[in-house]
Amino acid sequence: MNLATLIFAVMFIVALGASLAMLFSPNAVHVALFLVVAQVALALAFLLQGAYFVAAMQIIVYAGAIMVLFLFVIMLLGVDKREALIEPLRGQRQVAIGLGLLLAAEISYTVLRGIHLAGFGSGGSARLNAINQNPGNVLAIARLLFSRYLLPFEATSLLLVVAIVGVMMLARRIDTAASIFEPIGAPTGAPLEQEREAV
């Protein structure tokens, strides 16, 4: 067993174990932390396959920014609420687990049988290594992103602007809506002034 196989085995166990732990942990914060573990393990999988830029983005954007957003909303809504144990649909869990096992078996069978039919050959890994050596991974991605994929790239910038404006419209405070905060006004302003004077 060489080093790459050993790292892959550790990554496999950590990623799968963290995903299963997400399924069985009742607390939402624990689910978020196990998701971070799974995402870091997946970043290791990206590194093993020569996707260096994507691995860095995985850790910075996913495990960093997006998960912080999740934890922020969990803390905002309250962490101590337990999930309801009553089932409106009788036997939903059992059926879901059975169908999930069926889906796992189906995907594994398709992958293990179909991977030989795909006919990619085994030269892909060497070609990717050559790309990573000569122009470099980041430079190769940048050249392709700003030439062939320029239109989708611009579309994603539009998407982000639309998302920002939509969230601002959704999350703005309507006075009649039930709020989890005190209304912004004089009572909150007074202690701030006192603190500022004390400092």
Added chain:
Amino acid sequence: MTSVAPGYYLVLAGLMFTIGVVGVLVRRNAIVIFMFVELMLNAVNLIFVTFARMHGNVDGQILVFFVLVVAAAEVTVGLAIILMIARRRNSADVDGVHLLKW
């Protein structure tokens, strides 16, 4: 350094995707369901990277980049919607949202 065959990566991605599907079906908290959707997106990212290695180019890695951007937009909008529902109903339980149920 010889690397592991791509089939094992695809099997791992399939298993993680399945766990995500089961999580969406089983859990009740809207935020937790959303995190399982993220797990499914991550599994698909692993498939893209694996196919990029099998083809020997970086097109698959660029698709991962786009998935990342769309996931970020989706998370912001989805969490804002969950926050609005939770403000009105004082819980993030998906079973309580049944106004459109027949």
